[in-house]
Amino acid sequence: xxxxxxxxxxxxxxxxxxxxxxxxxxxxxxxxxxxxxxxxxxxxxxxxxxxxxxxxxxxxxxxxxxxxxxxxxxxxxxxxxxxxxxxxxxxxxxxxxxxxxxxxxxxxxxxxxxxxxxxxxxxxxxxxxxxxxxxxxxxxxxxxxxxxxxxxxxxxxxxxxxxxxxxxxxxxxxxxxxxxxxxxxxxxxxxxxxxxxxxxxxxxxxxxxxxxxxxxxxxxxxxxxxxxxxxxxxxxxxxxxxxxxxxxxxxxxxxxxxxxxxxxxxxxxxxxxxxxxxxxxx
Amino acid sequence: xxxxxxxxxxxxxxxxxxxxxxxxxxxxxxxxxxxxxxxxxxxxxxxxxxxxxxxxxxxxxxxxxxxxxxxxxxxxxxxxxxxxxxxxxxxxxxxxxxxxxxxxxxxxxxxxxxxxxxxxxxxxxxxxxxxxxxxxxxxxxxxxxxxxxxxxxxxxxxxxxxxxxxxxxxxxxxxxxxxxxxxxxxxxxxxxxxxxxxxxxxxxxxxxxxxxxxxxxxxxxxxxxxxxxxxxxxxxxxxxxxxxxxxxxxxxxxxxxxxxxxxxxxxxxxxxxxxxxxxxxxxxxxxxxxxxxxxxxxxxxxxxxxxxxxxxxxxxxxxxxxxxxxxxxxxxxxxxxxxxxxxxxxxxxxxxxx
Numbered sequence: 001x002x003x004x005x006x007x008x009x010x011x012x013x014x015x016x017x018x019x020x021x022x023x024x025x026x027x028x029x030x031x032x033x034x035x036x037x038x039x040x041x042x043x044x045x046x047x048x049x050x051x052x053x054x055x056x057x058x059x060x061x062x063x064x065x066x067x068x069x070x071x072x073x074x075x076x077x078x079x080x081x082x083x084x085x086x087x088x089x090x091x092x093x094x095x096x097x098x099x100x101x102x103x104x105x106x107x108x109x110x111x112x113x114x115x116x117x118x119x120x121x122x123x124x125x126x127x128x129x130x131x132x133x134x135x136x137x138x139x140x141x142x143x144x145x146x147x148x149x150x151x152x153x154x155x156x157x158x159x160x161x162x163x164x165x166x167x168x169x170x171x172x173x174x175x176x177x178x179x180x181x182x183x184x185x186x187x188x189x190x191x192x193x194x195x196x197x198x199x200x201x202x203x204x205x206x207x208x209x210x211x212x213x214x215x216x217x218x219x220x221x222x223x224x225x226x227x228x229x230x231x232x233x234x235x236x237x238x239x240x241x242x243x244x245x246x247x248x249x250x251x252x253x254x255x256x257x258x259x260x261x262x263x264x265x266x267x268x269x270x271x272x273x274x275x276x277x278x279x280x281x282x
Numbered sequence: 283x284x285x286x287x288x289x290x291x292x293x294x295x296x297x298x299x300x301x302x303x304x305x306x307x308x309x310x311x312x313x314x315x316x317x318x319x320x321x322x323x324x325x326x327x328x329x330x331x332x333x334x335x336x337x338x339x340x341x342x343x344x345x346x347x348x349x350x351x352x353x354x355x356x357x358x359x360x361x362x363x364x365x366x367x368x369x370x371x372x373x374x375x376x377x378x379x380x381x382x383x384x385x386x387x388x389x390x391x392x393x394x395x396x397x398x399x400x401x402x403x404x405x406x407x408x409x410x411x412x413x414x415x416x417x418x419x420x421x422x423x424x425x426x427x428x429x430x431x432x433x434x435x436x437x438x439x440x441x442x443x444x445x446x447x448x449x450x451x452x453x454x455x456x457x458x459x460x461x462x463x464x465x466x467x468x469x470x471x472x473x474x475x476x477x478x479x480x481x482x483x484x485x486x487x488x489x490x491x492x493x494x495x496x497x498x499x500x501x502x503x504x505x506x507x508x509x510x511x512x513x514x515x516x517x518x519x520x521x522x523x524x525x526x527x528x529x530x531x532x533x534x535x536x537x538x539x540x541x542x543x544x545x546x547x548x549x550x551x552x553x554x555x556x557x558x559x560x561x562x563x564x565x566x567x568x569x570x571x572x573x574x575x576x577x578x579x580x581x582x583x584x585x586x587x588x589x590x591x592x593x594x595x596x597x598x599x600x601x602x603x604x605x606x607x608x609x610x611x612x613x614x615x616x617x618x619x620x621x622x623x624x625x626x627x628x629x630x631x632x633x634x635x636x
Contacts, residue, residue, distance in 0.1 A: 051527055053444075093533030100527065106385060107523040107578040112300060117521050121533030138294040148290045150297065173532070 001027050001064045001095065001176035001209055003048070004081070008057035010040075010047055017043045019233045020057075025226075027063070027176070030203050030210040032224030032241070034217060035253060040233040041213040042101060045179050048211070049098050050084045059084045061095065065176060068094040093121035097170035101181040103162065108153040111165050115141060115150075118172035137172055143198055144168035145191060159186035167195065171202075177209040178202070184219055196223040217254065221245050222268035229253050245269055251277050308582035311575065315589035319367070322593055326363045326600045327355055331607055357494070365493035365501060366599040366612070367592035369558050370568075372505035372550040374591025375584055377565025378573075379512045379543050382519040382580060384452055391551050391565040394451065394544070395459020396432045400555040401486060402462040403428025405469050408482050421485075422500075422556030429552035432458060433544060445537065448526060488561035488613030490599050497557040508549035509588060515539050515546075516580035523578065561613045563620040564591055571627050594620075 003025040010018040017040045025031045033041050046052040048059055060081040066074060069082065069091050076086040084092060097118070105114070118140075119133060141147045144167040149157065154165060163186055170178060180199070184192040200223050203210045214220055220227060220241070227244040229237040231253055237244045250258045255277040263270040291297050328334045332354050341347040342355045376391035384393060392398065403424040406412045413424040436458050440450035466486075473479045512519075518539040521529040530536055554561070568591045569583070576582060595612070598619065602610045 046527075049531060051530055089530055089535050090533040093531060096531075098531040100531070103525060103528060105524055106387075107382070108573070109520070109523070109578055110300075110304075112297060113520075113577075113579060114524070117524070117532060120517065120521055134294045134298065138291070138297055141297075150291055150300065169532075 002062045003177060003209060003211075004058070004060040004062065005044075005048065006058040006060065008044070008047060008059065009055045010043055010052060011055060012043075017233050018047065018054075021230075021233075021235055022057075023228055023235060023238055025177075025209050025211060027209045028203055028207045029225040030200050030212060030223055032220040032227045033211065033213045033230060034215065034220055034227055035230035036215065039230045041230055042181055044230070045098070045181055045211065045213055048084065049096055049179055050087070050089075050092055051098075053085075061087075064095060068176075090121045093173065095175060096177045096179055097173040097175035098179045099163070099166050099170045099181060099183055101185065103166060105154045105162070108155050110150065111146060111152050111154055111157070112137075112141075112150045114154045114165055115146070115169045115172055118169035121173065136174065140168045140171035144171060145194060160188060160191060163187055164191065164195075175208065177211065180210065180212040180214075182214055183212060184214065184216060192219065199223065215254075217245065217250060217258070218271050218273075221260070221271045222266060224268075241269060245271065251279065255279070304577065304579075305582075308576045308579070308586070311572075312582070312585055312589065315586060315593065318593055319589060319596075322596050322600075323363060323367070326596055327359050329600050330354075330359060330603045361495045361498050362490045362493050363596055363599065364498045365557055366490050366595040368498065368501050368505050369490075369554040369561065370564055370591035370593070370595025370598075371588040372501075372509060372554050372591070373561065373565040374568035374587040374594070375509050375512050376547045376550040378569035378580065378583060378587045379515075379519060380547060380565070381569055382523050382578075383540065383543055384448060385523060385525070386452070387570070388566075390562070391547055391554075392459070392560075392562075394433060394436045394455030394547070395457075395462060396429045396436075396455075396548055396551050397555055397560050398459040398462040398466070399432025399435075400425040400429040400552060401560055402466045402469070403431075404485055404555070404559070405466050405482050408485065409469050409473050409478055422497075425556040426504075426552040428462075429555065430548050432462065433548045437544070446540070484611065485559045486613075487611030488559040488616075489602075489609060489611050490558055491609045493557055501553045501557045504553035505550050508546040508553065509584075511542055511546035511549070513581075513584045515542055516584050519543070519580040520578070559611075559613065561595070561616055563616045563624075564594055567620055567624040567627075568594055570624070574627070 006022050008018055008021040021044060033044065035041050043052065047054045060083055062081045064082065069087065073082060073087050073091055115137060141150060144164050146164045146168040149161055149165060154162065157165065167183065183195060187195065196219055199210055202208050212224065224241050226239065227241050228235055229244055229249060237249050245260055247258050247260050250256060250271070257274040257277050259272045259274060261270050261272070327339050328336050334351050334354065338347055338351050339355060342352045373391050380389040380391060380393050381387060404421050407421045407424040413420045416423040436451065436454045437446065439454040439458065440446050470479060470482055473482065518534050521532055521534045522539070526536055569587055572583060572586045572590055576586060598612050598615050601619065602612045602615050
């Protein structure tokens with residue numbers, strides 16, 4: 001599936017949060033959205049997922065699996081492109097899965113029950129799960145490292161454990177696009193690396209489009225194929241990771257002095273944070 | 283329950299076993315509650331002011347009891363117990379749905395102030411005969427209408443350009459509920475006639491003393507529809523406990539399910555209040571108690587709440603009839619007996635309650 005965002009505007013009341021955001025994302029690649037707190041990264045994801053209603057612009061899906069949409073929605077497609085605002089909540093959930101930044105679950109569901117809820121949009125429940133569904137659930141739990149948690153209650157998990165459960169739930173949706181909002185937040189370093197390896201592997205093997213909001217420039221440098229840099233609701237840089245993640249850009253957006261280098265021991269690019277930006281020291 | 287000693291599942295069949303265990307626990311609870319309902323229904327028939335033994339009850343059912351006893355059992359006690367069962371079942375399920383919808387452990391069927399609205403309607407009728415065109419049903423019909431009007435008002439207040447946020451609904455419900463509570467007190471203040479005042483107060487305490495078969499049939503229909511609507515939304519109720527945004531991302535049409543569940547709640551509360559007056563606490567405690575026992579999966583929990591709520595109010599009604607020669611209002615008893623019971627469960631299971 002391909003995603004095209006065109007001239008997207010969004011404001012919370014009178015506060016303009018996104019201004020004229022346009023970009024394209026393709027299946028099989030991990031696109032990182034980088035920026036400081038409050039630059040509109042999360043809002044952008046929520047607009048794409050149609051959780052928030054945008055003010056202007058278009059968010060178009062093309063090259064999608066037609067089986068995931070109803071006749072009515074397909075009928076509204078122009079040039080084979082569906083705008084997310086024309087799709088129902090269920091159709092969006094069939095094509096896109098989200099792992100959001102924070103979640104508080106009070107109800108004592110078990111981890112297994114919570115993960116199974118990911119199949120809701122595909123019409124599977126605990127009662128009628130087919131052999132394939134149940135195999136998929138097991139595989140997703142294993143891939144997300146949540147297998148050891150299945151007996152626990154979700155309301156008793158730590159932040160990192162809950163995050164792994166939510167990732168398993170997103171995988172269970174078997175989406176064409178995976179939207180991750182700060183996926184590595186609260187995770188132990190080993191789980192951060194495992195998760196990012198898993199995400200980039202999924203993108204390649206299952207040909208999934210991955211959109212990842214993060215402010216971790218080191219992980220972005222290693223695992224993202226392309227990067228969008230945002231500041232105050234606008235895209236200021238976009239392109240391949242090597243093009244965008246330069247010491248100059250990092251200084252501009254994050255106000256830190258970095259060294260960007262190639263290191264044969266690690267994959268992708270290596271970003272070393274040196275300290276505060278020279279510009280701010282004055 | 284500590285789960286640290288449980289082995290990590292090695293294959294999908296281990297997960298299947300887990301689900302099967304959980305399901306059989308729920309099904310076992312359902313079967314036990316069904317048996318309990320039958321036993322309690324039978325027992326409740328020979329408790330009361332008139333001395334009727336279990337043998338008498340069986341004779342009456344065989345058709346050879348004395349006519350007084352037959353009348354007492356068939357026309358007074360049976361409809362009364364049946365009404366208690368319907369109201370208990372309805373309130374427990376409605377409370378369960380509200381707790382899930384608002385993700386709030388304090389939510390009860392009347393969380394949106396609809397029972398205060400219904401009480402105001404009933405009191406208007408008792409005090410001034412408003413709605414007398416409905417004849418002998420006027421109090422019930424007025425309660426029912428005001429219940430729905432209240433829901434509409436609350437929904438209208440909470441709706442903004444961007445939809446209807448849950449928290450605004452909750453706050454609007456509190457505001458509208460206390461407004462109608464105040465209006466009801468205002469009405470009572472203005473009534474001079476001691477008899478009318480007494481029936482207003484008595485109505486507010488809740489009672490099944492005046493229930494007949496017609497009440498049972500009407501309430502069974504209305505409450506039944508409401509319960510069914512909630513049961514059909516039980517998968518969505520499961521998902522909404524994750525939070526509105528998460529549920530939406532997983533594909534739940536939240537505005538639709540919320541309207542369905544709220545209308546179901548109003549049907550249930552309206553149906554219950556109009557035959558029995560306001561009865562508190564059932565809708566709050568029954569879902570909590572059974573959520574700690576069988577887990578929060580609403581597909582099973584809703585069935586369990588129907589049975590357990592019915593049992594709870596049947597027992598309370600028996601208690602109301604047997605403590606003294608006078609009927610104690612059941613609303614008084616549910617609070618007096620229910621609260622300590624709830625505290626006991628809460629202390630015992632404090633880790634598993636949310």
